[in-house]
Amino acid sequence: MATKADIQQLRKQLISATGDKDKHQAVSILKRLKAQVVATDELLRETKIGITVNKLRNNDVKEVADLAKELVRKWKGDVGQSGSKKTTTAAAGSASTSTAPSPSPAATPASPAPKASPALSASSSAAPSAPAPEITTTVTTTTTTTPSAAAPSPPAPASSGPGPAPPVRRQSSGGPPRTHKSDGVRFNDGSKGDTGDKTREKCCELIYDALAQDSGAPSDLIFQRARALEKHVWTQNPPPGGTATYRNKMRSFYLNLKAANNPSLREDVVSGEISVVALYEMDPKDMASDERKAENRKLVAENLFKAQAAAPQQAETDAFQCGKCKQRRCMYYQTRSADEPMTTFVTCLSCQNRWKFS
Template identity: 25%
Template sequence: MSAIKAVRQLKEDLLKQQAALPGDGRNEKILDILQRLEKQKIDLAVLTETLIGASVSKLKKHENAEIANTAKGLVKKWKGVATQAQAAASGGGGKAASKSDSNNSTSSGGSAKSAPSSAKLKRLSSAGSSELSADAEFVGLPPHRINICKKFHTIFLMSKNELSKELNEAAVGQLCISRAAEVDAAIDTWSKGMKPTYMEKVRSLVFNLKKNGPLREQVILGQVSGDRLTRMSSEELLSEEKAKERDETVKNLQDSRRLDWDTANEKKINEMCGIKGDLLKASLFTCGRCKSVKTTSTQKQTRSADEPMTVFVLCLNCNNRWKC
């Protein structure tokens, strides 16, 4: 098994344990996975392809001190690997650039003017490299699908700054491009080539991915595949805030249909109406003897059915009884 496949499998196992309920040796299993990751030979290519650093970095503040320390050590080690690889790459480029500059300086007197212009062209080409790679990724698709891919690419770039805090910025940029193409292909497969169905699903996902940052990051990191995203229900696509608002609305609607709603919400009603202290024990009737409002009342049908009920009142202060 290659290093990439092995690390991917360990990453899946780690995500399952993180999502599992506490207990049943969960911490021991997570620690075992981290120790197995320590034994793997991981280079920059493996880190970029699997994004294992993002999953392990979340464990740096774990409640278990041993897991937290192991995760910190792994992240520090992998950052060193990435730094060395980038330094080696930039060092090779620097040598080539210095060699070409020395050749240009000895060629003619006008080389001093040509060097800045070549450096400027190099900066311009590197600045537009992401757009060129995006166009190359989407080439061959129908025009309307190319536009949709670019729209998803723009949406995924909204999470680039946040993800770049823990991951290589260039790798995140490439992931945004590949995930945009993957989501577009999944929607096309799901809609079976029917353009109205395709566009309806696109509108739904574009709206929800703009609002739901955590879901957007999960798609970029591969925790939610394009196929899974396409088949998610409207409730699953909601952001955490919208989901809470929806649950509260449903709960209020269910409560309003209860026959005992006034009894169950008596405390809340009293607070809204400013009823406090002795007023909580007050009733609609005032005792004629002691003028107290602490009374209880019951109703009984003492006359014929077409007559109103008779109210019997008891004063809780002086035990006076009367009817009305």
């Protein structure tokens, strides 16, 4: 079985392979993931491998797209089985707790509880046809009858009793994104830290919504991050001269933090791994996701390769073998300057791989 470190390494290799359009490498990595990874919620959340594979379902290469779809279905099944196992274990534990005291009245006919045993037998015989609330009531009465079952009883009131609501999270099945309104967080309400400026408070709301949309962090922490980022941008660009820069910066941060394919940036900002000062100094290209960075590197390499002005007419040959697909159908042309050796540029006609040599 692959460890978390192995999965993260495979994820980086998969991103690089898809960015370079290396079909064979991508297929090999997807097959390794299918054979070596048994998915759980915690594993997919920490390694982010599910996000990367899910994007490949619409890949241009049919084999890669089919493998990605098959892998996503497999992992959904793994997560469902792990969840059902937990539910079954919990149900078995509660069942053993409720049925453990029952043998004691039946095993001691001389005990002073002969009247309770018919009630227990009647309730157990009616259990299959009774609705869920009556089953819960029966378990409660059984637990209170036997002193040995009094220990497990405190957790039941604790779970059913009123308590603080857990932090709102977007479910894995796809639910509404988390916002300041759903969290009950109010800006521009005259509290401590309120700037009194509608524009600044609106910027804080947008940054909060971008950071919180798929986060499980407490609302107070996200509120502090949004406030700190807006305050730092305002301090670095005071009005009236910095008003335009302030608005452009806040718009750029909102769009990059809100991007659906860039969850790692949001997590790093909320956790504090990327400070507000460091985020302010980052360029938009530095805030991009790993997939986007790989695509940008690929585009730069292609543009540099195509920037050959006034190249001579290319010719087809089988004198060269492609290093990727091992085919020999290639196009090539050669250039030479006064003080440099001959340089040959080759393009594979099968997989469009390009290389050059002198």
